[in-house]
Amino acid sequence: MIDTFLTSITELARTSGIAQLFTMDGLLNLAMIAIACVLLYLAIAKQYEPLLLLPIAFGMLLVNLPLGAVMDPPTTVIKPLTDEIQESAQYAMIELQDAAGNLLNGFYQDKNASVSGGLLYYLYQGVKLGIYPPLIFLGIGTMTDFGPLIANPKSFLLGAAAQLGIFVTFIGAVCLGFNYQEAASIGIIGGADGPTAIYTTGMLAPHLLGPIAVAAYSYMALVPVIQPPIMRLLTTKKERSVVMKQLRPVSKVERIFFPVVVTLIVCLMVPSATPLIGMLMLGNLMRESGVVDRLVKTAQNELMNIITIFLGVTVGATATAENFLNLQTLGILALGLCAFSIGTAGGVLFGKLMYLFSGGKVNPLIGSAGVSAVPMAARVSQKVGAETNPTNFLLMHAMGPNVAGVIGSAVAAGVLIAIFK
Amino acid sequence: MIDTFLTSITELARTSGIAQLFTMDGLLNLAMIAIACVLLYLAIAKQYEPLLLLPIAFGMLLVNLPLGAVMDPPTTVIKPLTDEIQESAQYAMIELQDAAGNLLNGFYQDKNASVSGGLLYYLYQGVKLGIYPPLIFLGIGTMTDFGPLIANPKSFLLGAAAQLGIFVTFIGAVCLGFNYQEAASIGIIGGADGPTAIYTTGMLAPHLLGPIAVAAYSYMALVPVIQPPIMRLLTTKKERSVVMKQLRPVSKVERIFFPVVVTLIVCLMVPSATPLIGMLMLGNLMRESGVVDRLVKTAQNELMNIITIFLGVTVGATATAENFLNLQTLGILALGLCAFSIGTAGGVLFGKLMYLFSGGKVNPLIGSAGVSAVPMAARVSQKVGAETNPTNFLLMHAMGPNVAGVIGSAVAAGVLIAIFK
Amino acid sequence: MIDTFLTSITELARTSGIAQLFTMDGLLNLAMIAIACVLLYLAIAKQYEPLLLLPIAFGMLLVNLPLGAVMDPPTTVIKPLTDEIQESAQYAMIELQDAAGNLLNGFYQDKNASVSGGLLYYLYQGVKLGIYPPLIFLGIGTMTDFGPLIANPKSFLLGAAAQLGIFVTFIGAVCLGFNYQEAASIGIIGGADGPTAIYTTGMLAPHLLGPIAVAAYSYMALVPVIQPPIMRLLTTKKERSVVMKQLRPVSKVERIFFPVVVTLIVCLMVPSATPLIGMLMLGNLMRESGVVDRLVKTAQNELMNIITIFLGVTVGATATAENFLNLQTLGILALGLCAFSIGTAGGVLFGKLMYLFSGGKVNPLIGSAGVSAVPMAARVSQKVGAETNPTNFLLMHAMGPNVAGVIGSAVAAGVLIAIFK
Amino acid sequence: MEEITWGNTLSVVLTGLVVVFAALVILIFLVWLMGKIFIAIGNKKNKEQEQQKQDARRQAQQAMADQAKADQVKTEQAGTGQIEEGIPPEVVAAISAAVAVVMEESAPGAAYTIQRVQRAGVGRSAWGNAGLAAQLSPFDR
Amino acid sequence: MEEITWGNTLSVVLTGLVVVFAALVILIFLVWLMGKIFIAIGNKKNKEQEQQKQDARRQAQQAMADQAKADQVKTEQAGTGQIEEGIPPEVVAAISAAVAVVMEESAPGAAYTIQRVQRAGVGRSAWGNAGLAAQLSPFDR
Amino acid sequence: MEEITWGNTLSVVLTGLVVVFAALVILIFLVWLMGKIFIAIGNKKNKEQEQQKQDARRQAQQAMADQAKADQVKTEQAGTGQIEEGIPPEVVAAISAAVAVVMEESAPGAAYTIQRVQRAGVGRSAWGNAGLAAQLSPFDR
Ligand code: NA
């Protein structure tokens, strides 16, 4: 008995994660765990987009505990069908028939020999199949007020200009040696829109989900740090102190038509953007219609929260040491920062253009809000504006480009998916 | 570069939805989009069962945007297993073994070559596999008070009589050239019960899900328009002014026994009705037991709302131009109206019978509530009764046949599924 | 017509559940239905863990209604691909290619010939694949206050000692003729933790899910009856009247570090426990971090309630007559009672040891709370303590071992899964 | 059944109607029976309860009088205290512990005990109103 | 497109920017057009509504006066009663039934009818406040 | 391990108990260590906070006095205003904007600025009470 106990306990020790930590791979895992802890610190103590960064960091921690197997795919063992099995009706069977309907051959899944996958593998399918990001967009749609954009549709231009960061970063990533699929996914970080970045990366380069999600959400949390210097650099004091005139009120009918019109135009022009834009606009239509309040409440709360937990943890769980601990990740972090900065610059510069053409009626500071990062970027416009002229309230004017940026980056994502998928 | 740009942009234009709109199929798509917009109008402005009609209409819109591919099934590419692949443990593998357990052959799914399905395709599986409608019935069970039916069990007869519409319409549909599966699904529109109609159609004739769901929910919204003339035509003023005696109070124990008894009887007699009736009665048992309030709250709110969104959008997404734009749809709309009318007539006529046999104690107007359409049809009974005698409060008496109609049409659906599946 | 009607009605009667009840199997089904009704009575009238026992009992009832087929697996019919099918793009296709990418053969799933599975079969996959129990642990983590355990970490020892019941019962089950997998699953009943028991049994011996879940939840409800006599028997009056000193306050930082530390240690030592412990600790981290309140609210309410309904009904639905009506079930019920009793004794005896070594500062009554059964077992410690000394408030001190017991039994489950899976 | 004939069609209709009516008629009988049984039981219980209620009212008056007295005298009684029957012991434990925690904060180390635990009154359940409200619930399938 | 060349890369960038701008410029035009149309319609409607509001105010004053009179006289009027236009008949039915249930309990068997059903006043919707609150919602993607 | 022998069985039991105890003993050590560290840190911080609190109290009294004065004098001060440290600038922006929207409605076109943004007082967190309430939560697995 002592023998078998010793065998058993050494076997258990050998298959424990601790033994694995003292291998080369184990050290990489330790490094990843340390990174996960740093992200947890940022999420909790610094409140960097905690709703996603906390689950992402924890998923990263779990997947790097050796032998935890939480992301392992299942192994399915299929065996030829015997009469005995067929009668027991206990198994999921596959019957292979010829065209005439005669049974050629049968198989069944041997459940005892098959190994089921890890918990996070199953939850991850919602990311892999592109299901979670559109459902989060459904919830975001129910929470977004497109009123300021309807009141001032020219804001769309700023939402388009701020996508510059996506495409310039795409060139940069290609120069750094990423392939086109990877470069497109990295570029989308500049969209400053989490679900869009995750959707695009899940479609084009799923192995980069970890670093791209971390970059996207970290920089979104850092928008109040990244944007203001760029905004001050590119604008004159006179431009920053422009007071814009109060937006017109928007009628309920316009609000109801808006999501339908956007769906029609965008999905017809860029069909690959349909899941994202379609769900965003369904959510918004549900919100503005005012007739399905109980669905709206659930879409923006419970459904969105459930999906957020699953998405966060499983995106984090793609960040294995192999996927994350390499120079690529550093490249992605650097490129992501460029993407945000260039997007901001694009928005502000286009804002200056509008300032010129409007005869000084447009404050170029609202251009930076075009990167999306709703509603943080709009608040930054407000804040920087208030520095120059404390009586200037740009928030509502910045919300226009801000929500236009969501549509803009979804369109850009659609174009890239259409080209590279 | 300009060359490749032009190639790229024309390729994108060619694969955009706009180009497709100018084909023959595209015109049909345009027509479907117009229909979707009309349904949105009915859902929002006229408040025709908006909780389902709004998602259905939007799903219809999305699926008819050319190349959106939101309902496309996935294509799975399976390749023979190589040692390299087997070691990487990155893929879902299928190992084919002989009876002795030797590996005959192995396959793996090549994820790069495989194309994943559209968003709505995956969400649609809950309709196709018959999962959503029973879960909605779970929520409905938690919201249904069977008290009036327990207090006056004879109401069950009216709930049975009003199913006449289902079977007469079945004959009509067969005469119009529908096959038995289609005719049965069309008949169930007369059950005036959305989830039952969708469950039956999903089982028997999924290609008709779009028109049948639209017909079912539209006519349910139109119950206050369809029923009153039929009710007035078939009853005398004397019958309509019958005041029924107050229902007895129902004890908690009876309310708890009721769902168990109904489950046992109905599921034993008509096993195919088990998913619908079982879940309806589980919900009701949870409600009446009073010991699982937190589950009840979730089943009737968040779970039901999530399923309603998914069900609505994906049922709408079955309504492709091919499935919807044909004479069959017109036939279904006409037959659905017949089904509602004949069901109403069946209930009222059986009510007259009960009026006779009870010596004038039963007001035949409560018979029309037997079609279900809870609680609209019961309110119609109340309203028509109040026209003749404003002091007459039939609502509680009509709730008996009303909820009996839910059980009645689930039984009818079970019978038809058992025969034709 | 009368002929076909008679054929049809007799066919329907033959395929109804009633006919089946008058077979040998039918009688067994009737017995199971009776058992289900007894469990419903216990859940509703006696409030034995109704949140799970009510759904379990109803699932048991549904699956034993003959021919209801709610737990039937699907039958998939795969046919060779024809050009016609390939073009229609209506089917989920499998293309078999050789290494060079040439199409060797193609198959498609013939949806008309395939039979989809029952409702509960699909919902059951969450149990079979080990998805539901960790998600319930996520919710439990958001509701658990580990403060008393952090304040007095020695409580961990009591949470370990109370797992004695698991291992002694394992021996007992082996002696009664159960195989190792079954014996391990039965032993885990002594963990007094529903999700852990269901997770382990789902992994090792899914055919025993019904009796094990029933035993686990029944005995958890009976903790106030089972534990006190054992506690009184094993302790002296002097021991029971020990007043423990007030616990120190625990800082927020400690509370945040705790889940991370536990995850690292436990998941590294026992990787098989990762899904359970990882999700429990993610939930707790979300709770204690205070930055993701909206996720916490959903995880502990709606997500947990939805999963609880699905888990309960489908675990109940594994209790077919074949699986449940045999001597094994009686053995499991007896062994489960032993497991609870021995676990209680183990905790109390170790408590006496701590009483000795601490010089009388530890009240051994808090040892019984180490079985988990949160928070019932801790309340029992409080109650039995108050019998001897009414001014003695042991509740907070008993919460330490109580929540340690949750971790302890998850570790024990991990060890058993690692050895026997 | 695939071939479309009048015989088949009408047979389906007849089968359907017969089964629907049969199932619901059986339910009528069982629900009616259930009603009879529970009304009979209920009447019996009601009489007993009526008696109990009167007793309870008398007790309550007595208790209130006691309370008034107790308040007047303001003597501190040590001992087990009075705990209304039917309150589960865990609830008592919980309340005790809650008191303990609160007291510990304001006067650490003091010893005390629970004097009395009583339920707050429960209003009559207005069956008609509640049922009606449920019927008029906003989710019309 | 897999081969990495400067031509391909720049063409992707150009394509992307052109499509994004094209889509959003079309949206600008349509949303602007929509605005023009609905503002035009809205102005027309507003004038009508202004008129209606004045009428309603006059009616309401009249009604309050009537009510005061009615209260003074305290005559029981039988008949159909007054029901504000625009209240759907089902709601009226529901209110009626609710009253019926409640009345039945307090005075069983009495006959009564609904005298008046009016909407409670709706406060003005403060567009600015509501919109702003939504913008500042706590869930920052 | 499939073959059932006493050796195997007992070895499983021993392994299980050893691993469970080992894991939890390690946790005891780490949690105890964590406690020591954070209590040490906490004590240090507490002293500093104590100091700060006193300062804050003094400041608050001062501020109240100022406020009282300000109210008396009722002079309108223009300028940047006082903003409590530690309030994130976005929150200030949000509050400013909210004020702007509301003011715009009541007095369009007026210019104004934020004078003072202070946190409302936070009550002391009653650890014992809150912890206890959580423990007694209604969902008993
Ligand atoms: Na963007």
Ligand code: NA
């Ligand atoms: Na019906």
Ligand code: NA
């Ligand atoms: Na335990």
